[in-house]
Amino acid sequence: MESLLKSPMKLVLLTAWLSSLMDPCSLSDICDSCHQNATCKALNGSSNACYCNHGYTGDGTTFCNDDNECQNVTNICGDRGTCTNTVGSYYCTCVSGYTSTGVAKFQPNDGTECRDIDECLTEQVCGPNSHCHNTNGSFNCTCQRDYIPTSGAEHFHPKSGVRCKEHPQKYCHDNIGCISQTVNKTLEYMSNLTEPQSLLKEIVKKTSGELTSVEVIAYVEALCHSASTLVAGEEDYSVNHPSSTQLFQN
Numbered sequence: 001m002e003s004l005l006k007s008p009m010k011l012v013l014l015t016a017w018l019s020s021l022m023d024p025c026s027l028s029d030i031c032d033s034c035h036q037n038a039t040c041k042a043l044n045g046s047s048n049a050c051y052c053n054h055g056y057t058g059d060g061t062t063f064c065n066d067d068n069e070c071q072n073v074t075n076i077c078g079d080r081g082t083c084t085n086t087v088g089s090y091y092c093t094c095v096s097g098y099t100s101t102g103v104a105k106f107q108p109n110d111g112t113e114c115r116d117i118d119e120c121l122t123e124q125v126c127g128p129n130s131h132c133h134n135t136n137g138s139f140n141c142t143c144q145r146d147y148i149p150t151s152g153a154e155h156f157h158p159k160s161g162v163r164c165k166e167h168p169q170k171y172c173h174d175n176i177g178c179i180s181q182t183v184n185k186t187l188e189y190m191s192n193l194t195e196p197q198s199l200l201k202e203i204v205k206k207t208s209g210e211l212t213s214v215e216v217i218a219y220v221e222a223l224c225h226s227a228s229t230l231v232a233g234e235e236d237y238s239v240n241h242p243s244s245t246q247l248f249q250n
């Protein structure tokens, strides 16, 4: 008995044997207390115990948490990847706008990268009469000269339903009546602005975007007609004056 007590392993066996003699139900009781994701087994000759299944970590009875590699390592898949936890493992996929250089579901550091998709290589991705601009992970669209977006800002995404439509004054190119009408409208509007400062401010505002040919003509006319007003002004108002390059860049 003395030599038996010297060995811890044998002591454990003896204890298990004794306890099983005293309470025949004890062994099954231990296994009954195992967590749903644990297995009851006897390892290395010790008595039965609850061990969390592979891919789970815990005490085997009250908790067996799925090892979430996606959570305990920050950015394991990189900026352009998404980590997906699986039972006992995980994998990476590329976020939208990027494509994998290897398999779709990959492991970090296996040589696979997430490369930007150049959406602009797809024909007509922005619709007719547009320009496509590739960005990291996405793209956006602008309209060609003499075309404007059907709504919203200069840069748009075709998913929003925006397309490029003809600028209302486009046909002025070969229609002298249209040019004359546009010029007259501009002059009439400008004639209301008698202050040189506000006149110039208005011209700067109206010519800051992309200009059609007829708009250039109209505002040059407006400047000519306003010459007397501008000369009458004594202040130095050159600060916000549109440079001729700005006015004629289109």
Ligand SMILES: *[C@@H]1O[C@H](CO)[C@@H](O)[C@H](O)[C@H]1NC(C)=O
Pocket: 036, 037, 064, 066, 087
């Ligand atoms: C056991 O694991 C499965 C699969 O991961 C999970 O759906 C279930 O909730 C887990 N059970 C408990 C009690 O945590």
Ligand SMILES: *[C@@H]1O[C@H](CO)[C@@H](O)[C@H](O)[C@H]1NC(C)=O
Pocket: 043, 044
């Ligand atoms: C069982 O014994 C082996 C070798 O002695 C050891 O590597 C392993 O960790 C032991 N397992 C448990 C659950 O104690």
Ligand SMILES: *[C@@H]1O[C@H](CO)[C@@H](O)[C@H](O)[C@H]1NC(C)=O
Pocket: 057, 066, 067, 068, 069, 072, 073
């Ligand atoms: C992630 O968590 C598991 C257990 O949940 C642990 O075994 C592993 O070492 C952890 N990894 C890192 C890099 O912290």
Ligand SMILES: *[C@@H]1O[C@H](CO)[C@@H](O)[C@H](O)[C@H]1NC(C)=O
Pocket: 133, 134, 135, 139, 140, 141, 155
């Ligand atoms: C559109 O794409 C260009 C890159 O070509 C980028 O500089 C610009 O910020 C983008 N605009 C918007 C509104 O996303």
Ligand SMILES: *[C@@H]1O[C@H](CO)[C@@H](O)[C@H](O)[C@H]1NC(C)=O
Pocket: 134, 135, 136
């Ligand atoms: C995307 O980002 C990388 C750096 O992460 C840069 O070198 C590259 O020019 C960018 N491409 C575009 C289209 O913005």
Ligand SMILES: *[C@@H]1O[C@H](CO)[C@@H](O)[C@H](O)[C@H]1NC(C)=O
Pocket: 177, 180, 181, 184
């Ligand atoms: C524009 O104004 C000029 C002079 O005031 C006039 O002769 C011409 O008929 C006008 N054009 C239009 C289309 O209204």
Ligand SMILES: *[C@@H]1O[C@H](CO)[C@@H](O)[C@H](O)[C@H]1NC(C)=O
Pocket: 188, 189, 190, 192
């Ligand atoms: C210019 O002012 C007149 C009256 O002062 C007004 O009737 C006209 O609508 C104004 N024109 C514009 C284009 O604002």
